[in-house]
Amino acid sequence: MHVLSVSSLKGGVGKTTVALGLASAAFAKGLRTLVVDLDPQCDATTGLGAVGVFRESCADVLENPKHSVVLRAIVPSSWTKVRPGTIDVMLGSPRTIGFDTPTPTLREVWKLEEALSRVERDYDLVIIDTPPSINALTRTAWISSDRVLIVTEPGIFSVAAADRAMRAIESLRDGLTPRLQPLGVVINRVRPNSKEHEFRIKELSDLFGPELLNVQIEEKSTIQQAQGAARAIHTWPGEQAAELSKQFDELLAGAIESFKKPMDRKSIKNHKRFSRLTRIMRGQKWSSAQLAAEPTDFEALDGLTGDSSSR
Numbered sequence: 001m002h003v004l005s006v007s008s009l010k011g012g013v014g015k016t017t018v019a020l021g022l023a024s025a026a027f028a029k030g031l032r033t034l035v036v037d038l039d040p041q042c043d044a045t046t047g048l049g050a051v052g053v054f055r056e057s058c059a060d061v062l063e064n065p066k067h068s069v070v071l072r073a074i075v076p077s078s079w080t081k082v083r084p085g086t087i088d089v090m091l092g093s094p095r096t097i098g099f100d101t102p103t104p105t106l107r108e109v110w111k112l113e114e115a116l117s118r119v120e121r122d123y124d125l126v127i128i129d130t131p132p133s134i135n136a137l138t139r140t141a142w143i144s145s146d147r148v149l150i151v152t153e154p155g156i157f158s159v160a161a162a163d164r165a166m167r168a169i170e171s172l173r174d175g176l177t178p179r180l181q182p183l184g185v186v187i188n189r190v191r192p193n194s195k196e197h198e199f200r201i202k203e204l205s206d207l208f209g210p211e212l213l214n215v216q217i218e219e220k221s222t223i224q225q226a227q228g229a230a231r232a233i234h235t236w237p238g239e240q241a242a243e244l245s246k247q248f249d250e251l252l253a254g255a256i257e258s259f260k261k262p263m264d265r266k267s268i269k270n271h272k273r274f275s276r277l278t279r280i281m282r283g284q285k286w287s288s289a290q291l292a293a294e295p296t297d298f299e300a301l302d303g304l305t306g307d308s309s310s311r
């Protein structure tokens with residue numbers, strides 16, 4: 001199972017749209033996919049057609065990530081009514097806002113990792129839609145992720161936000177989770193004939209170099225129509241939807257390729273050290289011995305860089 005967060009430190013640039021587009025591509029490819037909706041606005045939950053009265057959600061999982069709670073917070077998307085397969089959502093909830101504190105404790109930011117370790121065998125890919133800030137929810141998402149995809153628009157404020165996000169990932173990776181790597185920056189809402197967009201894309205290319213992904217998602221009204229109908233873009237009719245589907249397929253292919261890359265030696269060493277320090281992580285069989293090794297002093301994280309030597 002691989003975990004990918006879709007983030008930006010700016011609102012409205014297309015995080016949910018890209019998360020849903022990637023989920024649609026994964027679903028079309030036959031991957032068993034889970035979308036975790038960590039944004040209190042719950043747009044991904046709506047886009048996946050998971051509306052109704054449900055007892056449990058991400059908020060309950062963040063409170064208590066035990067197996068039964070995790071399973072009750074996950075429901076199938078209505079996308080499966082159109083095409084068979086596995087596409088589930090860990091339901092978003094406005095109550096998650098209560099968890100989005102600026103100074104989360106270590107225990108708090110590790111909750112989602114613990115929850116995902118419970119369903120490790122059930123999914124090939126987990127996509128996490130995050131809120132547009134660097135508070136507890138985004139850090140919780142990143143700590144449980146293998147990769148983060150940064151979404152930006154070709155506009156001046158979005159460029160600055162993408163740069164901030166990239167630095168924040170590096171900082172968290174050095175301090176707490178060596179496994180985490182940026183997948184890169186994807187530009188959304190591109191209008192091919194716009195001079196302003198051309199200028200901003202060049203600026204992004206200068207700033208991020210190879211970390212700026214080749215795939216660019218164009219601005220097309222079809223996206224909004226498919227989202228409004230809670231349908232996967234891959235099952236939406238028309239040429240525009242087919243073109244967009246191809247762009248999301250390419251983006252997914254890049255993510256899958258990136259998951260295959262091994263960690264560098266320093267990261268492996270750090271990963272082992274962190275695995276011992278943390279309680280339950282994906283890729284480990286958790287045992288009572290590990291639970292006993294759980295650190296007891298869950299100090300509040302000071303900024304983004306938790307200094308492991310002090311724990």
Ligand SMILES: Nc1ncnc2c1ncn2[C@@H]1O[C@H](COP(=O)(O)OP(=O)(O)OP(=O)(O)O)[C@@H](O)[C@H]1O
Pocket residue numbers: 010011012013014015016017018039041043130131132188189190217218219220221223224227
């Ligand atoms: N490529 C696109 N073409 C057309 N419309 C788009 C595109 N990308 C996003 N949108 C629209 O822009 C709006 C904002 O997109 P979205 O909700 O995905 O952004 P977000 O970054 O998740 O926002 P928030 O920060 O509020 O979570 C939505 O109405 C969405 O349908």
Ligand SMILES: [Mg+2]
Pocket residue numbers: 015016017039041043129130
């Ligand atoms: Mg969103």
